[in-house]
Amino acid sequence: MKNKHKVLLAAVAAIALLNSALAWSQQTALVGATIIDGNGGEPIKDGVIVIEGKKIVSVGPSSKVSVPADAKKIDVKGEYIIPGMMDANVHLVPWPSWGWIEFLARYENNFDGIIEEGAQIALKNGLTTVFDSMGPLKPLMEVRDKINSGEVEGSRMFVAGDIVGFRAVFTTPEAMKSATKAFQERMNNAFESMGGPDLAWLTPEQLSVRMTKYVEQGVDFVKYGATGDGAPVNSSTGEADVLRFTPEQQKAIVDAVHAKGLIVQTHQTSAPALKVVVEAGNDMAQHCAITGPSRITDDTIKLMLKRHFYCGTQWEVLTPAQEEMVKEGKFPGNDDDNGKPGMNYNIENAVRLIKAGVPELVSTDAGTIDPDVKKEYESRGRPVRASIGEAEVQDMIAMRQRGMTNMMILQASTKNIAAAYHKLNMIGTLEPGKMADLVVLTADPLVNIENVRKIAMVMKEGQIVDRDALPRHPILTSPEAMNPGAFRMK
Amino acid sequence: MKNKHKVLLAAVAAIALLNSALAWSQQTALVGATIIDGNGGEPIKDGVIVIEGKKIVSVGPSSKVSVPADAKKIDVKGEYIIPGMMDANVHLVPWPSWGWIEFLARYENNFDGIIEEGAQIALKNGLTTVFDSMGPLKPLMEVRDKINSGEVEGSRMFVAGDIVGFRAVFTTPEAMKSATKAFQERMNNAFESMGGPDLAWLTPEQLSVRMTKYVEQGVDFVKYGATGDGAPVNSSTGEADVLRFTPEQQKAIVDAVHAKGLIVQTHQTSAPALKVVVEAGNDMAQHCAITGPSRITDDTIKLMLKRHFYCGTQWEVLTPAQEEMVKEGKFPGNDDDNGKPGMNYNIENAVRLIKAGVPELVSTDAGTIDPDVKKEYESRGRPVRASIGEAEVQDMIAMRQRGMTNMMILQASTKNIAAAYHKLNMIGTLEPGKMADLVVLTADPLVNIENVRKIAMVMKEGQIVDRDALPRHPILTSPEAMNPGAFRMK
Amino acid sequence: MKNKHKVLLAAVAAIALLNSALAWSQQTALVGATIIDGNGGEPIKDGVIVIEGKKIVSVGPSSKVSVPADAKKIDVKGEYIIPGMMDANVHLVPWPSWGWIEFLARYENNFDGIIEEGAQIALKNGLTTVFDSMGPLKPLMEVRDKINSGEVEGSRMFVAGDIVGFRAVFTTPEAMKSATKAFQERMNNAFESMGGPDLAWLTPEQLSVRMTKYVEQGVDFVKYGATGDGAPVNSSTGEADVLRFTPEQQKAIVDAVHAKGLIVQTHQTSAPALKVVVEAGNDMAQHCAITGPSRITDDTIKLMLKRHFYCGTQWEVLTPAQEEMVKEGKFPGNDDDNGKPGMNYNIENAVRLIKAGVPELVSTDAGTIDPDVKKEYESRGRPVRASIGEAEVQDMIAMRQRGMTNMMILQASTKNIAAAYHKLNMIGTLEPGKMADLVVLTADPLVNIENVRKIAMVMKEGQIVDRDALPRHPILTSPEAMNPGAFRMK
Amino acid sequence: MKNKHKVLLAAVAAIALLNSALAWSQQTALVGATIIDGNGGEPIKDGVIVIEGKKIVSVGPSSKVSVPADAKKIDVKGEYIIPGMMDANVHLVPWPSWGWIEFLARYENNFDGIIEEGAQIALKNGLTTVFDSMGPLKPLMEVRDKINSGEVEGSRMFVAGDIVGFRAVFTTPEAMKSATKAFQERMNNAFESMGGPDLAWLTPEQLSVRMTKYVEQGVDFVKYGATGDGAPVNSSTGEADVLRFTPEQQKAIVDAVHAKGLIVQTHQTSAPALKVVVEAGNDMAQHCAITGPSRITDDTIKLMLKRHFYCGTQWEVLTPAQEEMVKEGKFPGNDDDNGKPGMNYNIENAVRLIKAGVPELVSTDAGTIDPDVKKEYESRGRPVRASIGEAEVQDMIAMRQRGMTNMMILQASTKNIAAAYHKLNMIGTLEPGKMADLVVLTADPLVNIENVRKIAMVMKEGQIVDRDALPRHPILTSPEAMNPGAFRMK
Secondary structure (H helix, E strand, O other), rough: OOHHHHHHHHHHHHHHHHHOOOOOOOOOEEEEEOOOOOOOOOEEEEEEEEOOEEEEEEEEEOOOOOOOOOEEEEEOOOOEEEEEEEEEEOOOOOOOOOOOOHHHHHHHHHHHHHHHHHHHHHOOOOOOEEEEOOOOOOHHHHHHHHHOOOOOOOOOOEEOEEEEEEOOOOOOOOHHHHHHHHHHHHHHHHHHHOHHHHHHOOHHHHHHHHHHHHHHHOOOOEEEEOOOOOOOOOOOOOOOOOOOOOOOHHHHHHHHHHHHOOOOEEEEOOHHHHHHHHHHOOOOOOOOOOOOOOOHHHHHHHHHHOOOEEEEOOOOOOOHHHHHHOOOOOOOOOOOOOOOOOOOOOEEHHHHHHHOOOEEEOOOOOOOOOOOHHHHHHOOOOOOOOOOOOOHHHHHHHHOOOOHHHHHHHHHHHHHHHHHHHOOOOOOOOOOOOOEEEEEEEOOOOOOHHHOOOOOEEEOOOOOOOOOHHHOOOOOOHHHHHOOHHHHOO | OOHHHHHHHEEEEEEHOOOOOOOOOOOOEEEEEEEEOOOOOOOOOEEEEEOOEEEEEEEOOOEOOOOOOOEEEEEEOOOOEEEEEEEEEEEOOOOOOHHHHHHHHHHHHHHHHHHHHHHHHHHOOEEEEEEOOOHHHHHHHHHHHHHHOOOOOOOOOEEEEOOOOOOOOOOOHHHHHOHHHHHHHHHHHHHHHHOOHHHHHOOOHHHHHHHEEEEEEEEOOOEEEEEEOOOOOOOOOOOOOOOOOOOOHHHHHHHHHOOOOEEEEEEEHHHHHHHHHHOOOOOOOOOOOOOOOOOHHHHHHHHHHHHOEEEEEOOOOOHHHHHHHHHHHOOOOOOOOOOOEEEHHHHHHHHHHHOOOOOEOOOOEEOOOOHHHHHHHHHHHOOOOOOOOOHHHHHHHHHHHOOOOOHHHHHHHHHHHHEEEEEOOOOOOOOOOOEOOOEEEEOOOOOHHHHHHOOEEEEEEEEEEEHHOOOOOOOOOOHHHHHHHHHOOO | OHHHHHEEEEHHHHHHHHHHHHHOOOOEEEEEEEEOOOOOOOOOEEEEOOOOEOOOEEEEEEEOOOOOOEEEEEOEEEEEEOOOEEEEEEEOOOOOOOOHHHHHHHHHHHHHHHHHHHHHHHHHHEEEEEEEEOHHHHHHHHHHHHHHOOOOOOEEEEEEEEEEEOOOOOOOHHHHHHHHHHHHHHHHHHHHOOHHHHHHHHHHHHHHHHHHHHHOOOOOOOOOOEEEEOOOOOOOOOOOOOOOOHHHHHHHHHHHHHHHOOOOOEEOOOOOHHHHHHHHHOOOOOOOOOOOOOOOOHHHHHHHHHHEEEEEEEOOOOOOEEEHHHHOOOOOOOOOOOEEEOOOOHHHHHHHOOOOOOOOOOOEEEEOOEEEEHHHHHHHOOOOOOOOOOOOHHHHHHHHHOOOHHHHHHHHHOOOOOOOHHOOOOOOOOOOOOOOOOEEEEOOOOOHHHHHHHHEEEEEEEEOHHHHHHOOOOOOOOOEEEEEEEHHOE | HHHHHHHHEEEEHHHHHHHHHHHOOOEEEEEEEEEEOOOOOOOOOEEEEEEEOOOEEEEEOOOOOOOOOOEEEOOOOOOOOEEEEEEEHHHHOOOOOHHHHHHHHHHHHHHHHHHHHHHHHHHHHHEEEEEEOOOHHHHHHHHHHHHHHHOOOOOOOEEEEEEEEEOOOOOOOOHHHHHOOHHHHHHHHHHHHOHEEEEEEEEHHHHHHHHHHHHHOOOOEEEEOOOOOOOOOOOOOOOOOOOOOOHHHHHHHHHHHHHHHOEEEOOOHHHHHHHEEEEEEEEEEEOOOOOOOOOOOOOHHHHHHHOOOOEEOOOOOOHHHHHHHHHHOOOOOOOOOOOEEEEEHHHHHHHHHHHOOOEEEEEOEEEEOHHHHHHHHHHOOOOOOOOOOOHHHEEEEEHOOOOOOOOHHHHHHHHHHHHHEHHHHHHHOOOOOOEOOEEEEEEOOOOOOOHHHOOEEEEOOOEEEOHHOOOOOOOOOOOOOOHHHHHHHO
C-alpha cells in the first residue's frame, strides 16, 4: 500500500509536469479502477476513463473502452473513482458564531485571499465544486472568475451573495455598540450587496425590479431568507417563527430570479414557513428538516416531491445514544407532541424526508475557521465545527445515521447537487462530455462512506490537482495564524 | 347657562334618586334637544327620546313623538344628544411604554380595581361602551360581568384577552433580567391566557383547535398579531416587517373564531402584512394606516371596501405645520419614495383610506395612566399620552386633520364601531329598541367635534350616570397615587 | 416532655393574662432552670431569676437567691435560660439579590408592615434585639419607636439607615432601564436618607458636616461603605477591590459619628481596605473575614486586638468536605498563594481571627424573604437563604465549623454584640439591673448550639412573648403571599 | 519669504546629504535666528548655535559665539529657534473611545508600524521627545530601541507600558460579548504587561516585589491608576470616585519604582485621590485639574509646591463664551458649591494650579487616529480629537485660555517636561552639552504660541529631519486607510 502510494505520488509529480507542458489535445486515461459514476447503478469494475482537455471522452469497463495508444495512462488499479464531490452550501468567508468584529476587521482587506484559501482547501479534499450561499459578493465573484479563467486554482465556485432580506453582519446590540458605524456600514454593505433587510418592506412589483438588479450583479443563484436566522432574539417573537416575506412577496422574488434563468432557494426555520417556501415555487431549500417545534406536514412533503424540490441538510452527527434511538424508530427531541417551543422535530423530519424520497444534498455551512473562533468554541464546551473538506464528511455520517445508504449519500454529494443547481449537463456524474472532475479513492466508499477521506488523487477539468501545494497562500490555516502568540505582536 | 346647569344638576340628582327607586316600567323622556342619531342624516331639532327600562322606545321631533303623560320628563332644550360614544380599542389595564415591572408588581393584586376605575372614567366621559383588545383576561371578564349585571357601574366592556401570538409582557432582555422568573411567568400567563407566542409554531389544524379553546374562555372578540409589535428589536429583522403567522395560519385563526360567532381583528405594522390580513378574512384591523416605510396598495384598499373591512386609527395629532402640509396635499413622512426604512407613509395612508371610504373607528390604546409613567414621559420629552376619556377626543382631532367631517367622526365613534363589532342591533345609534346609551352635550359636535367634551349628562341603559361620583374607588387617579411622595413610604 | 410542654403552654397563657393585667410592681421569678448568664462562666444549676417590671432584680442559684413570697413563680425546671439573642446585622426590609423592582413596587406603601413582620418573627425566634444596618430609614425609625413605646410588639431595633456612600437600590443598567425614573429616585432617596454616593466626593470637612446631619436624623449607629459591594461590575475595577473613601475621609466620618456618641462600623471587601478601616478608628466591621483574593495581614489582626475591634461574620455553612478540610488545617479557596483574583481567603481568615481572639458577632444580613425571590434562588440552583430567626442558627453552625466553642458562639450572639454596640449596660447578659430579655430552652445549648432552636419561652423586658401570635399581620409570610397564584389576580 | 523657504529647503536637502555622508566630527552652526533657549530668560537676538555630533557645543549671540571656520553654516536669519518640543503623555497606539475591537484586530500584527508612524508624525511636527504613558509594552520598547539606535527615525520615546492596576482593553460587557476570549486575553496581556487589575489585591510587600519585576521589563517610567478611569460604569460607584490602591499600597508602588531610579506618576479623577497621590510621594500626576465635583484643596496645592510636583494637563479648548467667563474670574462648571455630582471644578482647578505656580506640562493623550474612529466622533457630534502633532497645540491654546503666558507655555512643552521626567541633563533647553534637539520657526512663539505650527526645520540629535518624508510607512494616515471604500475589499 505504501509503495503503491509512492508510485502514485511519483505519477502525480510527473503528470503535474505534463499538466503544464502538454497541449490540451493530449488524452489521459485512468485505468483499472472501480468506477462509481454517480448515476446510482452497479460500479464498473476494471474501468477506464479517457479524458481530453477538460472533459471526459469515454467511461466504461476496460473490456469496452479502449485506451488510445498515445494517451497518457495512469494506473489506478485497486482504486475507486467517484465524481468530483460538491457542497451545496458553503461560506468561504467563514461565518463565525462569535468574534465577528475582530474577524472582519482583521481580514477586511483580504477577503479574496480567504476565499481563495477556502476554495483550495475544498479542492484538496475532493470538492471540485462548491456553492457559496452567503458572503461578500464582490470578492466572491472575483475569486470565482479567477478560478474559472485558470488564473487561480481552486474548487469551482457558484455564488449567491447575501441571503436576501438578511442584515448580514451587525445584528446584536452588543456588536452594534462595539464597532464604529463606518465599519458596520461598510461590512453590512459588503455582505448585503443591495439585498438587505429593507427588501421586506417592498411591494411585489418593487421586489421584482430589485431582484432583477440583484441578479444582474453577476450572482449564479439566489437564496433568500424566508424567516429569520433561527436565533430568537427575544422570547416575544424571535426571528425563527416568523415570515420575513409574505407568500406574495416570495412569489415575486422567485419569478424574478427564474426570469433571469437562475435557480432560487431559501433559508427558513419553521414548518409553516417551509410550506410557504415550497408553494412559492422555489427550487430548493437549505436545512429543510430544521423546523424547531413544528413538524413538517405530509402535505408539504407531497408537494416537495411533486415539484422536484431539493433539500440541503446541515445535519448534526448524532451521539451513539441518539443513533440507537433512531434505529429503534424513536426521535430525540420530540417526545412531547404539543408543539411546545424548546423541542424540535429536526431528526424525525430528516428521517421522514429521506423515506419519502425528497433528495437531500450535502450542505454544510462550512468554511475555514479562524483559530481564535476555534478556541472560543472549545472554551464554551461546544463541539469545534469542522472546516471545509471535513465538514462534508461529517454531514455524510449524519446522513447515514438517519437512514441513507452509501450510494444515496454519494449521489447527495455529486449528482443530486448538480441537478438541484441545474448544472447536470456539466458536472455531477462521470459521463462523456462532462467535465473531468473526479476523485480517486484508495478504499471503497460504498463499503464505508467515510472512505471519501482516503483520497489518492483529485482531478478537476482534466487537470490533476497538486494537493500538497494547497492552499497556496494560507491565511487562516497558516502556522502564524494557528499560533498567534508567536506571530502577532511582533 | 350656569343656572341652566344648576337646574340640570338638580334634575340629575333627582333622577339619580329615581334611578334606584323606581320600577323599570316607568318611562323617561328627554325633551327639546337636537338629536344626532348616529345614522348620518339631518339632526332632529326639538327632538324627543322616550326611554323605558334600558331601551329607547321612540325617537323623533316633538311634533311626531308624543311624551307619555306619566313619563318622567327631562328638559334638555338647547342641548345636543348623541349616541353613547365608544372606543374600539382600549387597554383598561394600561400598557405602559416604560415601568412595566413596577406597575405590574404594584397592582398585581388589584387589576380588577384598575379595570373598574378605567371603565368608570370612560363612562364619566361619555364612553358607554369600550372594546378592550389586550389585557389580563380573567379580571377583565370579571369586571365586564359585574358591569353587565349592574353590580358595578362602568362603561360596557367587550374583551379580547391577549393579542394572540404575542408574548404579552416580558420581552426585553433588561426586563427579563430585572424581574424574578416566578413573577414573569405569572404575568405572562395572566396576559396571554393561552394565546401566547407558541401559537406561531402550530399547524392550521392545531391552531384551529387552540383558537376554539381560546374563544371558549369567554372572550367577546379576538385580536391576533399578524406581525410583531412595531418596535424593531434589532436592525436585522425587527418585528415590524415580518409575519408572525403565515396566511394559511391566519385563515385558520379567522375561521375558528368565525365558527364561534365572533369577529376577529388584527395588529399589523406593514403594508404587505395588511394585505395578508384582509385576504385572510378578518373583519377589521387596528391602526391600518401605520405601515412604516411601505405604502398600502390600491388593491388592498379595494379589497377592504369589497369585504366591508373596518380600520382602527391610533392616529397622532399633527403639528400645525404638518396639518398645513396635509391641506396642501403633501404628506409628512414620505418625501422619499424609495421604500427606505426610517420613513413612513402613515399620514398618506390615512388620507387615502378616508378618501376611498374605508370606515375608520375611534381607536386609541387608551387606559388610565400611572403617575410614575406619566412623569417618565415628561422626563423623556415625549408627549404625555392622554388618558381614557380624553384620548378619544385627541383621536377625533387627528381624524379631522386628515380630512374627515364632524359627522363622519361622530359615526366613527358610535355607529361604525357598533357595526364593526356586530353590535349594531343593540347599540351605536339612537333608535327604538336599542339600548338607551346616550350623551347630552351643551354644544353642537357637528360644529366642532371637540364639543364632545362638553357633557351635560351621560345615560347608559336608561340610567343617568352620576358622573361626579366616578370613579368610585380611584386607584391610579387617587390623590395618593398622584402624589406618591406624601402617600407612599408611610 | 409533651406533657411538660402543655404545662408550660398553660403557664404561658396564664402569664400572658398577667402580662396585661398586673401592675408593674409585681415580681416574677423563673425557678429551677440552668442559667447561662452570658458572661462565659460556669452555668448556674437550679437557678432563679427574679424580674420586676422590665428588669432583672436578681440572678443566682436557688441556694442564694430567694424568691419573694408574692412573686409570680414560673417553674422552668430542666430548662436552660440564656440571655435574649441578638443579630448584629439584619435587613428587616429584605435585600433581595434579584427582583428588587417588583419587590419595592409591591411593598413601597408597606415597608413599615414588613419591618414589623420581620421584627416579630425575630422575637418569636428568641432574638430580643436586632441591629438593622441598611434599609429605608424613615419607616425603620417609625417601627423602632413603636416597639420601644410598647405600641407594637417586636424585637428591639437599632437602625443605621443607608450604608453611607452606597447608591442603595438602582445600580445595574438593566434595572435602571426597567423602572421609571420617578420610582428610582423615590426608592434611592428612601434608602439613602442623605447618605448616598455623592459623599465620596466631599472633603473631610464637608463630610464631617454631612455626617453630623446624617446622625441627627435619629439613627442609632452608622455604617459606611469602605469599599464597593463585592459584586464586581466589570473586570476592570469591580467595586470589591477599591476604596470608596480615602483614609482621611474615613477618619472624618468616624470622628463625626463618635462626636455624636454613636459607634461606627463598615462594609469592606478586601484586606487592604480592612486595614484602612481599623486604622481609621472604627468600632467594628461587618464580614471582616470576606476579603476575596487578599489575606488579612497579621498586622491588621494585631491592631484589631489592640483597638478592641469587633467583627460581624456572614459566614457560610461549609459542606462536609470543606468542614473536613478545615479540621485538617487546610482552607478551601486558597490553595494558590499568588494573590490571583478568583480565589479567596475567607475561611482561613475566619479561622485566624478566631484563634487570635478577635470577637466575632452573629451577623447575618437576614430579613424575611419574598416568595418570588425564594423561587428565583431555587430556579438558579442557589441555596435558598434562611429567613431571620433561622439565619442566625446557620451562622452559629458556621462558627462552630470554623473552631468556636458553643460558649463562644453563645456570647457571639449575646454579650459580645451588646458590647460591640455599647449596650452592655442594658442588655447582653443576665444580671441585676439589666433588661429582662431572655430565652428559655428545652435543651442545653452548650451541648449543641443548635438547641437554641428549642425554645420554650421568650421574655422581652419582663414580658412573656406570645410567640404563637407572631407575626401579628403577616405580609411576606402570609398564606396569600406564599401562594400567589391563588391570591393575586383576583 | 517664499524664496527664503526655497533656499532653506535646498539647504535641508544639502544637509540631508551631509547628515548621512559626513563624519560626526563635522560641526554645524545655525546662524542668525532669535533663540528662545527654554530657560525663560530674554530671547537671544541674532543668535548662534553650534552643534557637533548629537550635541550642542555652544549657544549665544553672534557677538559672543564664534562659528568655527569649517562648520557647516545654516542661515536662519529672521527665524526663531526653540528647544525640541515634547508631549508628557501620548498613546502612540491610539486609545479609541469607540471601535476598540476592530482597531485592535486590524492592527494586532502591526502595532510596531503604528507606533513608528506616530513617532514620525510627532517628530515631523517638532516633537523631538514623547512620553508614552499607556500602550502595549513590547512593541513600544522595540520601536523605542530602534529609534534610539538610529535604525528608525522618530521622536525619542520613553515608555511606561500599562497604567498599573488597569484592565487595559476589555472592560465593557458589550465588548466582552463581542470578541473571542482568546483575543481578549491576548490583547489584555499585551497592554497590561503584568501590571493589570489583580495588583489592587496585593499587600504592600507583594506589590513591591511585583513592581520591581514590572520595572525590570525595561520601562522608562511608571504610571499607576490611583482611581478608575473617570467613566463611571454605574451610578453606584463608578470608577471615578474611588481609590484603586490604598495609600499604603501607593506608597509601596512609589518606593519600589524610586528604588529602581525611575520616576512615577498617576492617573486619578478626584480631589481626595489627588491628595493621596501627592502624599504618597509621586513625582507627577496626569490631568491633576480634572477632579469632577470635588475641588482641589489648598493643602494639596501647598504640598505639591513643597514636593516639586508636576501636573499633566489634558485640558480642553474653551468656547469663546467660556473663555470670557474665565477672564472675568468665573468658572464654567462650578456655579453650585454643594459638591453635587454632575458638576466639575476642572477649569477653576487649572486656574488655581497655574496661579499657585504648580508647573504644568503639555500632556495630551494624543496618538494617530483611525479613520473609522474619526468618523465615529463626527457621527456622534463630538469634536474630532486632534492627532499627535496638532493635539499639543490645542493643549497650548487651552493653557493660554487659563492664564499661562506664552513663555510659560513654551517651557511647559520643553524644559518642564524634561525636568519632571528627570531628563534635564539631556534635553529640555538649548544649552551646551545637551542634545541638539530644536525647532526652527518662521514666526515668534512668544507673540503667539500657535506659531509653533510654523515650522521651518526640525533637528533631532544634530540631524535635520526630512519632514516631508515622514511618516515613512503610513498606515493609519495612508491614502488607503483614509478612503477605505476604495482600498479595502479588493
